[in-house]
Amino acid sequence: MGRLFGTDGVRGLANGEITAELALDLSVAAAHVLGEAGVFEGHRPTAVVGRDPRASGEFLEAAVVAGLASAGIDVVRLGILPTPGVAHLTASMGADVGVMLSASHNPMPDNGIKFFSRGGHKLDDAIEDLIEARLREPWQRPTGFGVGRVREDHDGFETYVDHLVTTVPHRLDGLTVVVDCANGAAYRTAPETLRRLGARVIPIHAEPDGWNINERCGSTHLESLAAAVVEEGADAGIAHDGDADRCLAVDAQGNVIDGDQILAILAVAMREAGALNGDTVVATVLSNLGFMLAMQREGIAVEQTKVGDRYVLEAMKAGSFTLGGEQSGHVLLLDHATTGDGVLTAAHLLARVAASGRSLGELASVMTRLPQVLVNVRGVDKARADSDPAVLAAVKAASAELGETGRVILRPSGTEPVVRVMVEAPTFEDAQRVADDLARTVEHALALS
Template identity: 65%
Template sequence: MGRLFGTDGVRGLANAELTPELGMAIAASAARVLAESDRSHRPVAVVGRDPRASGEMLEAAVTAGLASAGADVLRAGMLPTPAVAYLVGELGADLGVMISASHNPMPDNGIKLFAEGGHKLPDAVEDAIEARLDEPGSRPVGSAVGRVRDLDDADERYLAHLLAAGPEGTSLAGLRVVVDCANGAAAQLAPEAYRRAGAEVIPIHAAPDGLNINENCGSTHLGEVTAAVAEHQADIGIAHDGDADRCLAVDAAGGQVDGDQIMAILALALRERGQLVEDTLVATVMSNLGLHLAMRDAGINVRTTAVGDRYVLEELRAGGYTLGGEQSGHLVLPAHATTGDGLLTALRLMARMAATGRSLAELASVVVALPQVLVNVRVTDKAAVAAAADVQDAVAKAEIELGDRGRVLLRPSGTEQLVRVMVEAPTRELAERIGQQLATIVASVT
């Protein structure tokens, strides 16, 4: 059996792979591990969820698991993932649990854990929790059993934090925004946050019923927010995912603005205010070469990490940097958040539009994305294929052909026996030709 925890917690088909029994065991084990690391007080955990129907079941299981191990529970209800992370730090809690599968389809669900301060758990702590899942452990009784209460002001605490984290003195008055809430955790909070910041807000997919989260909407389906921007003649469209840790955008003409472009816009804004530490942006290897070229021209360094927000967060913390993120729209501003926060990202993006008087299309034009081709090749041993001499020789030849006009990335999948072949080039034709050549060689090695 592989490691239970992935790069973003534990995920699976709810009630089949991710069962209430497993949720209860994870929560109880987490509480025991935390209690043993600090015996000075009784652990306190904040628990939130997105609106998936299975979240109700898993919330009950997680809450029971925590209380059965002697942890007190603050039940925050339906909240975005970054809100739970924030509340852990704000309330001085020992643990945060978010029940969500983010942008995944409704039948899936997940359990994300946050440590003290709202940071993601280190691998070693996750391993300790997993190792103790099947241990019976001693259970507290009487007054030592954990207590459960609802955190009734969770929404207001998070909204106040968001509005305080925006650039000082910047109002969004005069901006008309369409926000696609993905029928997810931010269905009420995102429109309210943008209204309080001064914008005229038109929400869509803001009526979660437990079954419609991410269904043909949100950051993975930009068609409807694009159409709504045109219909309402809005200045910008914002698209979140089910737990609102991501933000993608659409400009007034319907042009899509991805995480790379949003990172560039925010990096330039921070640098202008003298707040971009060491003039450095952190991005993953999947960010388009166009971002690197734009930042180089602006005198901004780009530090590159492996794919996954976990690695972006590690680099941000290690270097004390100000901004990092992924092409998918998962951006982190460490001065204000310990994880990706789609609402904070959107507020900062719209504040830049308001402060400069420039359209989103004009701001985003700083990044000219190179055509990118991604080919997934199924293999029998992804590590061996990626290291094969024939594959490495083919990559070297492709890199020589592209020079500084493009790049090649071969990456074994983190979850499947796939090798992902990514090529960027000045033209789509060239990218497709080189991508197919490399894919053929990768397939022949298997």
């Protein structure tokens, strides 16, 4: 069995891999590991628990709350909030543990469990490994006054939105913005934040029913957002994923503005404001070559990491950098948040539009994207992707063919059962051809027996 924790918590099919029993056992193990690490020393421990609107989140929340309370932790139920909102409230409420139930951009049948430590920080790999190792171990259960109490908090939404609004350097008066909430956790937070900043907001896909999260909407399906922006004559469109730690955008003409372009816009704005520490931005190896060239032209250094916002965050902390992110729309603004925050990103992106007097499309032209193709290969053994001789040979041959005019990245996903093949080339046709050839090699070499 592989490692239970992926790059962003534990994730899988709800009531398949992610059962109520697992949620309870993980919560108990987390309580034990964090307690023995001295996190709870000298006081009665408290945890906050939030979720996205998935129907499965209802029973998984109950299991997590039961596990934590049975281990002697008082629990505050936050209800439906974005993942970064739970992280923020973990810190602002002085909680020892934060738990978010979400599978982010994954389809509705999936769900996941993510833990935050005191201060709203994601757990280190070593702590996650200890939690996994302690699953279902015998333990002495507290009784009487030793068990945790459970209460609901109805002020968390206001606290989080107030925080977001106070971080934004320029109001959004005069802007009309369409916001696709993915029928997810930001269905209230995103529209309310932008309205309080002065924008005219047109929300779409903002009526979650437990089943429709990410269904042909949000940051993985931008078609309806682009159409709505053009139809409404809006200045911009914003798209979030199910737990709202991502932000993608479209300009007034309906053109997609991806995470690399958002990162480039914010990097230039922060450098001009003297807020880009070290004149450096942190990105992953999947960032488009066009982003790298644009930053070089602007005199901004780029530090690259493995794919995953946790690795971006590690590099940012190590170098005391203030801005980092991924092409997928995970953007980290460490002056204001401990993790990627899609609503925060949207507000700062739109503030740059309002302050500059330039359109989003014009600002995004700071970089030119090289044609890029991403193919997800399913039904294969992703654990062998980094070592199979045939796959390695195919990647080497493709890289040699493209030379300095493109590149190839092949990697197992940290959150889904797929191998991702990414190719950049001078033309889309070249990128598609090379990516398809590599995908066929992966399917044949790594086929499950």
